[in-house]
Amino acid sequence: MAVERSEPTYRLALPEPTTSFEQDAEYCVLDLGQGWTEYRFHDYAALYEIPGLYEKLFYDILQCQSPPVVCDALVEQLRAEGVDPAGVRALDVGAGNGIVAQEMRSRGIGKVVGIDIIPEARAAAERDRPGVYDDYHVVDLTALDDERREAVAGGGVDVLTCVAALGFGDIPPAAFRAAFDMVAVDGFVAITLRDDFLTDGDTSGFAGLISSMLDSGELEELGATVYRHRLATSRDPLLYRAVVARKRRPRG
Numbered sequence: 101m102a103v104e105r106s107e108p109t110y111r112l113a114l115p116e117p118t119t120s121f122e123q124d125a126e127y128c129v130l131d132l133g134q135g136w137t138e139y140r141f142h143d144y145a146a147l148y149e150i151p152g153l154y155e156k157l158f159y160d161i162l163q164c165q166s167p168p169v170v171c172d173a174l175v176e177q178l179r180a181e182g183v184d185p186a187g188v189r190a191l192d193v194g195a196g197n198g199i200v201a202q203e204m205r206s207r208g209i210g211k212v213v214g215i216d217i218i219p220e221a222r223a224a225a226e227r228d229r230p231g232v233y234d235d236y237h238v239v240d241l242t243a244l245d246d247e248r249r250e251a252v253a254g255g256g257v258d259v260l261t262c263v264a265a266l267g268f269g270d271i272p273p274a275a276f277r278a279a280f281d282m283v284a285v286d287g288f289v290a291i292t293l294r295d296d297f298l299t300d301g302d303t304s305g306f307a308g309l310i311s312s313m314l315d316s317g318e319l320e321e322l323g324a325t326v327y328r329h330r331l332a333t334s335r336d337p338l339l340y341r342a343v344v345a346r347k348r349r350p351r352g
């Protein structure tokens with residue numbers, strides 16, 4: 101399960117920190133030996149194909165800390181609620197190449213199933229962290245037939261994680277809702293969201309969805325913390341909120 105990190109076979113550069121970009125327009129340039137090419141940070145399929153690039157860019161250079169922050173918060177709440185992490189089956193949505201699953205496993209979570217919308221993510225997880233997922237489904241959560249839903253959720257979902265993947269053209273509210281509906285009553289939800297997605301001025305749709313779930317009693321917040329998700333290419337901090345909550349009843 102350990103990740104082998106060899107020396108990169110590419111050159112990587114970021115824009116000058118004096119320029120700021122919207123988060124979904126951030127990019128880097130890469131030279132794989134044939135000249136510089138621009139890669140948007142959201143070109144996940146292209147980034148995952150280059151071993152070690154995702155970790156180099158987001159973790160080494162831009163100092164991402166979301167996976168350990170949210171997994172610490174999740175395990176703290178599981179223990180506070182008297183739940184043994186070893187008996188838990190987690191569904192990790194927007195799983196990418198498995199960093200969140202690795203963090204959960206290292207904290208004793210028993211089973212982890214991954215979901216991503218692109219096959220390159222599953223291929224990268226199998227390459228970079230073989231065995232970290234018990235199962236990994238490449239699916240669009242908003243277009244699941246009964247057979248796929250049963251394949252994903254049939255074993256029960258005690259914990260839903262979604263880290264650095266909500267909004268910004270990634271996972272839309274409807275896909276999050278579909279994943280949430282698979283969680284067992286009294287199951288846990290551990291997510292990260294850009295802090296301003298939970299304010300009144302939010303246009304992502306998440307503030308409305310989460311506050312309606314809280315207001316209706318479907319969801320009970322156990323804990324939340326604002327933290328630095330990572331640096332932007334401007335080197336300014338990007339503030340996110342990690343929320344751990346408990347599903348208290350099925351959708352009405």
Ligand SMILES: C[S@@+](CC[C@H](N)C(=O)[O-])C[C@H]1O[C@@H](n2cnc3c(N)ncnc32)[C@H](O)[C@@H]1O
Nearest residue numbers: 144194195196199216217221263264265270271
């Ligand atoms: C920034 S990466 C985060 C990966 C991982 N959670 C981590 O923290 O390292 C966002 C991931 O969400 C996935 N994604 C985007 N839209 C999605 C959707 N509608 N359903 C499932 N996964 C999606 C992307 O393919 C990508 O792997």
